[in-house]
C-alpha cells in the first residue's frame with residue numbers, strides 16, 4: 001500500500017514544487033515506483049521542475065471525471081524509470097474537482113505506487129485542503145525568514161487539526177550568511193514551527209540551473225541541494241541519516 005505525502009507551506013515561493021519534484025525523483029532513483037501529482041491548479045509548474053513539460057497529455061480531471069484510468073493518465077519520466085507524473089487541470093479551479101474525487105484518485109494511486117507526492121498551492125485554501133485532506137502525511141516547506149516560519153507554524157497547526165497523522169518540516173534555502181543576519185538557527189525554526197525536521201536543504205544555484213536545463217535536479221547535480229534532497233528521500237523511506 002502506497003503512501004501519499006502532501007508538500008505544503010504557508011507562504012508562497014518556499015520551494016514546494018522544487019521539493020516535490022526533487023524528492024519524487026530521488027525516491028524513484030532509489031527504486032521506488034513514485035507518482036508526482038501537481039495539485040496546484042493555479043500555477044501548474046511541477047512539470048517544469050521534472051523536465052516533463054512536453055509530455056503532458058492528460059491531467060487530474062481526466063481521472064477525476066473517469067475519462068481515463070490513473071495508469072493511462074500518468075506519464076513515465078523519459079530519464080528516470082519508476083517516476084510518473086500527473087498534471088494539474090488547466091483552466092479549472094481546484095474547487096471544481098472536489099475532495100471526494102481527489103480522495104478516490106489517491107486511493108487508486110496507493111494501489112499502484114509506493115510513494116505519491118502531491119505538490120500543493122501555498123496557503124490554506126481549497127487546493128491545500130484537496131491535497132492534504134486525504135494524504136497520509138505532509139511535509140511543510142519553510143525558508144528561514146520569519147514570515148515563512150510563521151506560515152509553516154500555521155500550516156502545521158492546521159494539519160494537526162485536520163488529523164493528518166505525520167507532519168514533518170523541511171527547511172529550504174538555508175545559507176549560513178542570511179541565517180546569521182536574521183539571527184535565527186535551524187533549531188529556532190524547528191521550535192517555532194513545532195514539527196519534526198525531515199531535512200535542511202541548502203541554497204544552491206543548481207536548483208535554478210536545472211530548471212533552465214529542463215532536467216530534474218537529481219540528474220543535473222550530485223552535491224549541494226541535490227544531495228540534501230536525496231537525504232530527505234532516504235529519511236522518508238526510513239533510513240537513519242543524521243541531519
Ligand SMILES: Nc1ncnc2c1ncn2[C@@H]1O[C@H](COP(=O)(O)OP(=O)(O)O)[C@@H](O)[C@H]1O
Nearest residue numbers: 012013014015016017018173202203204207225
Ligand atoms: N534550495 C534552493 N536553492 C536555490 N533556489 C531554490 C531552492 N529551492 C527553490 N528555489 C527557487 O525558489 C523559487 C521558488 O521555488 P518553488 O519550488 O517554485 O516554490 P513554491 O512551489 O513553494 O512556490 C524557484 O525559482 C526555485 O528555483
Ligand SMILES: [Mg+2]
Nearest residue numbers: 016017040043
Ligand atoms: Mg509551487
